[in-house]
Amino acid sequence: MTTYAEGTTVSAEKSRGEIERTLARFGATGFAYGWDETRASVQFVAQGRQVRFVMTLPDPSESRFTMFTRSKYGSPERRSLGAAKSLHEAEVRRLWRVLALAVKAKLSLVEAEIVSFEQEFLAFVVLPSGRTVYEETHAAIASAYDGNQIPALLPGGR
Numbered sequence: 001m002t003t004y005a006e007g008t009t010v011s012a013e014k015s016r017g018e019i020e021r022t023l024a025r026f027g028a029t030g031f032a033y034g035w036d037e038t039r040a041s042v043q044f045v046a047q048g049r050q051v052r053f054v055m056t057l058p059d060p061s062e063s064r065f066t067m068f069t070r071s072k073y074g075s076p077e078r079r080s081l082g083a084a085k086s087l088h089e090a091e092v093r094r095l096w097r098v099l100a101l102a103v104k105a106k107l108s109l110v111e112a113e114i115v116s117f118e119q120e121f122l123a124f125v126v127l128p129s130g131r132t133v134y135e136e137t138h139a140a141i142a143s144a145y146d147g148n149q150i151p152a153l154l155p156g157g158r
Contacts, residue, residue: 005097015096026107050126060088
């Protein structure tokens with residue numbers, strides 16, 4: 001199985017720009033992004049709602065970037081700093097491509113009236129508290145499932 005956008009040469013900056021252009025084309029009235037060492041954030045205003053996506057960035061010291069084995073049974077060896085940096089940058093590029101695809105797909109679903117804006121973006125809507133709907137509700141939902149308090153999928157059965 002292949003991973004979406006694996007091997008992409010499209011820069012993170014170009015993907016971010018694509019997200020911004022896509023949002024503008026679909027009627028967004030505001031856009032912002034930011035990053036630090038561990039995450040990147042894309043925020044926008046559309047249909048009267050503030051929306052925020054936060055993407056966790058991979059740690060460049062992870063072994064998937066810094067180590068390799070020459071064969072299936074070989075001992076792990078350390079990659080050169082340049083090779084590790086290159087692999088890390090490739091993963092960051094891939095993640096930005098994935099986010100660009102997700103935003104475009106979500107907005108396309110809304111445009112086609114398959115779902116409403118609220119249905120598609122609800123988890124990412126920013127509440128007055130500054131937290132997203134997901135951040136406010138995920139613990140309660142997990143607790144309901146853990147306690148088996150969810151109705152049966154089909155009527156009459158459990």
